Amino acid sequence: DAGVIQSPRHEVTEMGQEVTLRCKPISGHDYLFWYRQTMMRGLELLIYFNNNVPIDDSGMPEDRFSAKMPNASFSTLKIQPSEPRDSAVYFCASSLAYGGDTGELFFGEGSRLTVL
């Protein structure tokens, strides 16, 4: 398996523009997570899905952020309009229930977003 795949790896955009980040989880994993990582706040959980259904979106900072999972192999995180304070690395991760036998959460390589 290729692991969790995210795109784009880097995105530089101007304030006010729409940003869409994409994620393909590991096949067979029924949980998908979106995290944001900054120096100040570390890894913050934004939202997670179970079997394509959003379970907890309490970490989504505001209405400018939205996430969808139309099928088991694809999810998007959208920011509209983007602001400089959204600059961060956004990680997508997937897992089996409770991490399966190893307990592991598998991360993608991250999407580094810079909003000017």
Place this chain on the structure above:
Amino acid sequence: EDKVVQSPLSLVVHEGDTVTLNCSYEVTNFRSLLWYKQEKKAPTFLFMLTSSGIEKKSGRLSSILDKKELSSILNITATQTGDSAIYLCAVVTNTGNQFYFGTGTSLTVIP
């Protein structure tokens, strides 16, 4: 509110030193505690701990969980420059498959 706290926030040591990283947690319905290493890219999995007092070991790294003290430590002996990274602790709960991460400990090993 569930939370995971790591200490120290950052650490600089010389090659060959031994370091101990701490993770404490306050969560409802604890299931397991995970340690990850993050270099330039995505966090990579190190250990999962579920039972108190049982040491997990991998080479120069070892970790143990104390469920009475709600904490875990990660030890690295004979540190090398390749150990320089952010070490993340995460706690998994039995409710909702949540993975709660601490802010991490940034370790720098200088030659």
